[in-house]
Amino acid sequence: MRDVSQRQIDSTGMPVTRHLPGEAGLWVFIGGDVIVFSLFFAIYIYDFGLYPDIFHASQAHLNHAFAAINTVLLLSSSWFVATAVEAARREKGRISSACLVAALICGIGFCVIKIFEYHEKINEGIMINTNEFYTLYYMYTGIHLVHVLIGLGVLAVMVRVSRKGVLDSKRIFLMEGGASYWHMVDLLWIGLFALLYLVK
Amino acid sequence: MIGLIYSRRTLIWLLLAGTTVLSWGMGHGAGFSDSRFASSSIILLAMIKIRYVILEFMELRHAPLPARIVAEVWGGVLCLTLLGLYWHGMGVPT
Numbered sequence: 001m002r003d004v005s006q007r008q009i010d011s012t013g014m015p016v017t018r019h020l021p022g023e024a025g026l027w028v029f030i031g032g033d034v035i036v037f038s039l040f041f042a043i044y045i046y047d048f049g050l051y052p053d054i055f056h057a058s059q060a061h062l063n064h065a066f067a068a069i070n071t072v073l074l075l076s077s078s079w080f081v082a083t084a085v086e087a088a089r090r091e092k093g094r095i096s097s098a099c100l101v102a103a104l105i106c107g108i109g110f111c112v113i114k115i116f117e118y119h120e121k122i123n124e125g126i127m128i129n130t131n132e133f134y135t136l137y138y139m140y141t142g143i144h145l146v147h148v149l150i151g152l153g154v155l156a157v158m159v160r161v162s163r164k165g166v167l168d169s170k171r172i173f174l175m176e177g178g179a180s181y182w183h184m185v186d187l188l189w190i191g192l193f194a195l196l197y198l199v200k
Numbered sequence: 201m202i203g204l205i206y207s208r209r210t211l212i213w214l215l216l217a218g219t220t221v222l223s224w225g226m227g228h229g230a231g232f233s234d235s236r237f238a239s240s241s242i243i244l245l246a247m248i249k250i251r252y253v254i255l256e257f258m259e260l261r262h263a264p265l266p267a268r269i270v271a272e273v274w275g276g277v278l279c280l281t282l283l284g285l286y287w288h289g290m291g292v293p294t
Contacts, residue, residue: 049289194246198227
């Protein structure tokens, strides 16, 4: 394993030498997950062309404000996580830990809003088998929500790691891996938000 | 702490949040009379946002070149596929 703490960093705190954050194996997992979601996106757009009236009518029922707030929450959490990793590299453990807690709060906020959104739909009698649109909506957002919940666990571990004394290269390496997973959760939502809520 | 906030990362976050508002506006009829062009712009903006999350937050800008190339090619292929399927679905031969 490379000694992260000994690597040179530039004025913005980024490593001068090229380096893949976290374990290479994690990137294989991230790549696989991203490809699966890419297929989800393609299937959605294809079905959109097959059932445009159903998709338009169903989209109009979605709570767009909830989705936009959730997008900003995940983007903000990604900023906090990226800043936490940077603070850890600069041996600022307390700042790193505070940023991770803030990211965790944003992630929990995302879940709470998602639950409100599901509750709203279920109260209106809209279920996974209502029509083609809602089958994809519940499936895709549900799978993504599972990713968010796993990510919250990862963030909680990162908070513990950041609070354990000196942030050596091994701990920074762990934090880089956790951060990469969380950013993947963010980018998948960017795609879902655009397709499910905005594309007409 | 100031050094951590005044960074390229923060600028990217502001741009990503700003484009989210822009996309939301386009999704509600702002800027385009034809919803097909608005939707295409939304897909394109989403892919640009995803690219910046990958490059800046996931730090692939500083990753070994093969990893970055794979990410860039994936993004390009996905963007073209989604736009192609969208316009095909709208009845325009692609």
